[in-house]
Amino acid sequence: MSSPLRIGIIGAGGMLRYHSAGFLSAGAQIIAVADPNEAAAQKAAKTYNIPAAYGDVARMLKEQPDIDAVSIIVPNRYHAPLALQALKAGKHVFCEKPPALSAAEASQMCKAAAKAGRTLMFNFNNRARPEAFAMMDYIASGAVGTIQSCQAKWIRRTGIPGFGGWFTTRALSGGGPLIDLLHMIDLGLHFMGYPDPEYVLARTYDDFITDKSFKGPWGIPDVEKGVTDVESAAHGFISFKTGQSLSFQVSWAEMNKREEVSVTFQGTKAGGLVQRLFGSDGLDNTALDACELYVQENGRSVNRSIVVPPDETMGRTRSATNFVRTIAGTEAPLNTPEQALRLMRIIDAAYASARTGKPQKC
Ligand SMILES: NC(=O)c1ccc[n+]([C@@H]2O[C@H](COP(=O)([O-])OP(=O)(O)OC[C@H]3O[C@@H](n4cnc5c(N)ncnc54)[C@H](O)[C@@H]3O)[C@@H](O)[C@H]2O)c1
Numbered sequence: 001m002s003s004p005l006r007i008g009i010i011g012a013g014g015m016l017r018y019h020s021a022g023f024l025s026a027g028a029q030i031i032a033v034a035d036p037n038e039a040a041a042q043k044a045a046k047t048y049n050i051p052a053a054y055g056d057v058a059r060m061l062k063e064q065p066d067i068d069a070v071s072i073i074v075p076n077r078y079h080a081p082l083a084l085q086a087l088k089a090g091k092h093v094f095c096e097k098p099p100a101l102s103a104a105e106a107s108q109m110c111k112a113a114a115k116a117g118r119t120l121m122f123n124f125n126n127r128a129r130p131e132a133f134a135m136m137d138y139i140a141s142g143a144v145g146t147i148q149s150c151q152a153k154w155i156r157r158t159g160i161p162g163f164g165g166w167f168t169t170r171a172l173s174g175g176g177p178l179i180d181l182l183h184m185i186d187l188g189l190h191f192m193g194y195p196d197p198e199y200v201l202a203r204t205y206d207d208f209i210t211d212k213s214f215k216g217p218w219g220i221p222d223v224e225k226g227v228t229d230v231e232s233a234a235h236g237f238i239s240f241k242t243g244q245s246l247s248f249q250v251s252w253a254e255m256n257k258r259e260e261v262s263v264t265f266q267g268t269k270a271g272g273l274v275q276r277l278f279g280s281d282g283l284d285n286t287a288l289d290a291c292e293l294y295v296q297e298n299g300r301s302v303n304r305s306i307v308v309p310p311d312e313t314m315g316r317t318r319s320a321t322n323f324v325r326t327i328a329g330t331e332a333p334l335n336t337p338e339q340a341l342r343l344m345r346i347i348d349a350a351y352a353s354a355r356t357g358k359p360q361k362c
Pocket of ligand 1: 010011012013014015016034035036037040057073074075076078096097098123125180220316
């Protein structure tokens, strides 16, 4: 492997700025960018000082043989095929979430990474938030005990990321908030030790999914006559072979008071919470962050508030840094392909349960 790590970007969309900042801060070089929208690739090359821009991924991989790793930042439908293409070409892969559209695709990606002997990681950026690192320190020290139960939430009131674009087109996204906002389910699993799931019972709802008054302040432009065939909210319960359990609530559009992103858990020695309550207009000065532990000490209930530095990127930059450091061998990976596969088994089972109305075996 060359030193420093040379990275090719696949997809010049909204998330590139975080990937770029994270890679550069870890000492990597970004040497090329490809996007079928060649103008977008060229614009990104200019903005981020990337020496080469392509309108075709295969051409980039062919003409830039020095690329050691690629970063996949494209609509979900293309995660698996592009990761397989890059792994086959011998590249390490950092891929945006969700890992793929299904567990079957995620399984192919895991096998391809093992066969190629290359690193495959996903951008579960919430694991790289200061709050998550702090909480993991407490969990690793044994202070929390076994986490028996956990509640994961990413709930919005008016947060549909555009109508008719790839986010709301199931064939391109794999689904609505259940697959898009899977971050907190992942973070809860991370805290719990990523136990093997056994059953999932879930319901999805599509109220408000075509109501323009539920559009979020972010996302992609609306596509007139585009498809909108995904859920607007999902609720569910996962039981694990270990006896642990996790319940979740995710929504783009639902009658909630404010946007909340949180994991709460109950351990045998302590409970805990990592939470961001967004402000009325996203991350304004009414937003509230919390990282807390709940213990019994000297016969009293004690709430510990853990102070961490703010990270407005929600770990997005730090997560990309971890990918580079993992390949360099200076940090442990924040996530593994096997965990991504477990997560996709849960997502598949949740959608199947919502379709059938019955609990699904994972
Ligand atoms: N981790 C996070 O916090 C976070 C936040 C937002 C989006 N995302 C994820 O990032 C990914 C991209 O989202 P975005 O908001 O940047 O989307 P976007 O629509 O802004 O950009 C996607 C880009 O990919 C390009 N593209 C499409 N198909 C391609 C292909 N086959 N090969 C190369 N490029 C292709 C498009 O032309 C576009 O420029 C999605 O998977 C999304 O789920 C993650």
